[in-house]
Amino acid sequence: MTAPNPPAAAVSRTGSIYDLGYRRYEGPRLGRAYAVRSMIVHSFRTTYGLGRGGRAKIAPLVLGGLAVLPAVLVVGALTLAARLGIQRQLEGASPISYESYFSSIGAIIALFCAAQAPELFGRDQRHGVLTLYFARALRRTDYALARLAGFALALLLLLLFPMAILFIGRGLLSTDIAATFGRDLPKVPAIIGQALLTAGLLGGLAMAVSAFTPRRAYATAGIIALFILPGIVAGIVIQLGSSAIGNWLVLLSQGTVLSGTNALLFGTSLPDELFFFDLPRWTFLAAALATIAVTVGLVLRRFARITT
């Protein structure tokens, strides 16, 4: 196909000026990296139900709204306090701070994962779309990694957007803007670090379950079970007071691991219920990273072997 290709329609279909027949595409063809980038963007959009029907947008909108709500409330309260001239007292009393925000919306993030992760891996498997992807200019691992990255980015937005509201709101509404930003700024690396770990850990676990569970309802139930059960077991063992087993169960439960990394990154004390935990705190970080690595590995393995 080297010669120029005049549209055959011009010769054979003079009857209709609308039907141009089939035309060649002569434009640029971007490579695999572009395909992967597009896949990441598509995954991000799919997570929020964009480009799909109205029903697909309900869950992400509701859960997203709930995740942002505390930040909006705090900023609203600060505004009110500024009007009343009592913001100095409120700043000290605010129950929702950077250190506690992620744990206060933890359940919402978990629900978001359970509701939306199956939208990415489940739909593609259920409807046979994988065949179409794998028949194009990207590898199976590219597909899996791009889907994971897109979902992680969507979670990061969900985690960091309320933080940004809190950050800007607190700064602009404080009596001394420069001082407040100066006090809050050093916390930004911890905020971003904890958001990355949360997105990676919860997102990775949810995506791993949905990669192996094409049916949506089962995947959602499985993710919720995976998020809740280790915490319950850990709670029981903690009450029994066995610190040796307890230590390891704590590191296997994503909820307590994230509490631990939160404490580690923000430099606060561990939650009271982890009083018995006597391993170094970096083990939380190690446990989080190891779990993320395992989930990514499982997802890659799944899509390397799946038959289409």
Add this chain to the structure above:
Amino acid sequence: MAGSDRTGSDPNGPQRRHATLGPVSLISAVGLTKRYPGGVTALDGLTVDIEPGIVGLVGSNGAGKSTFLKILLGLIESTAGKATVFDLDVAHQGIAIRQLVGFMPEHDCLPPDMSATDVVSHLATMSGLPRTAARERTAEVLRHVGLYEERYRAIGGYSTGMKQRVKLAQALVHDPRLLLLDEPTNGLDPAGRDEMLLLIRRTGTEFGMAVIVASHLLGEIERVCDHLVAIEGGKLLRSAPLGSFTERTGTLSVEVEEGQDVLAERLVGRGLRAVVDGSAVLIDLTDERPFDIVRDTVADLGLPLIRIEQRRHRLEDLFRDRPAAESAPGEPLDPPASQVPQ
């Protein structure tokens, strides 16, 4: 290659194109074998060379057609043997091949909650088309396959025919040099089949795109293809231009509601070559004589006649005449033709 050369629909089309293109091998497979873990052998030492044109890949269900196409795309790995597409090795150059190839899978593969426009343009970007170009091409190919206003609606509400068109559109959107269609008329009603076949024929001839149509329906294949590759039990049965398949003597197909066996027996008794094929009796047609004999015999027996049809081709014979296919699979029906000396 001149534009007019591509519009030719004569059976010699592929060879002529081939002559002007020089030594281009579209697809070449040598000893291609695929055994699935369960012990099923889908391909069993398939060796075939396929040249540009509209090629029909025929075989019964389970003959290995889909497996062959998927190996060519690099979607699954072969157990043994070697295959190339555009002289690219399927085992190591999958991405390069897939950029040049459009694939229409046999089964459902469209997300029901997206519109045709969104799906096709998304898949176009997966093939490396920039966003704007992807949108333009999407509008173009959807028009080409005959989807207009409905392309903005969710696919879940489409008819089977519309879904098949979207599947064809996504295979065309990145303007491939080779189109692999797996059972493109699956699930379509007769009118839908006609339209789909016409569309395939147009796509192949108007633009000279190489097309491989896998189907178990010989009657459809012969309407669109220049060249046939028949496989059975994972082996090559025959590969030859359509013309050479149809040069054989004609067949008279007599379809009756019941009594096929009796009819065939009587006809054989009157000196004809007749075999039962489902609800029909097929009679070798060497001269005018059988017409009268068939009419009289059917009337004598008082059989409920559905139709009498003269078949120009005997593609079915390829399979029907070969009960030996089990005992000696892969042995070419017509050895010289299977070598495809073109």
